[in-house]
Amino acid sequence: MAEYAPDAAASEAERHCAHGNCKNKIYSTRKEGPRCILHSDMPDKAAKFDEVLLLMLANRDFNFEGVWFPKGADFEDFHFTANANFANAIFQGEAEFGCALFDGSANFYGAQFNFTANFGASNFSSPADFRRARFATRTQFEEARFIEDADFSSAVFSAERVLSRS
């Protein structure tokens, strides 16, 4: 087919994002291999990324495993009505989860917060996994509420943190 002509020599697998089990279309190709709009680390993807993000949220698709957030993320007051998976996600800007509600599990295993991270007054109704998460700058969990277990083992806080008082 004509639209695949430039990739004629590539195998079927190489036409998809090479991140984990992701099978999304390729957005960019770097030395790590082809990546889709979610997993690409190209800063210029921001506008298109926002469109995809809004669509995912509308579909209650909260699988952000390994996603590279080009400008950080604004989930202030957001209600995650299903499991939220931010494992190994990278936030290249402020990660704003203030007052967010997590009904299902909240998986931030290995997430990298390269700018400020705000979870102030957020509410976790199910287990929260912050193992191996890396917080590069100011981190705020003040008045965050963990109803079930919250695991911060091996998490790295490089700067000031304000933790939950409850």
Ligand SMILES: [Zn+2]
């Ligand atoms: Zn992908």
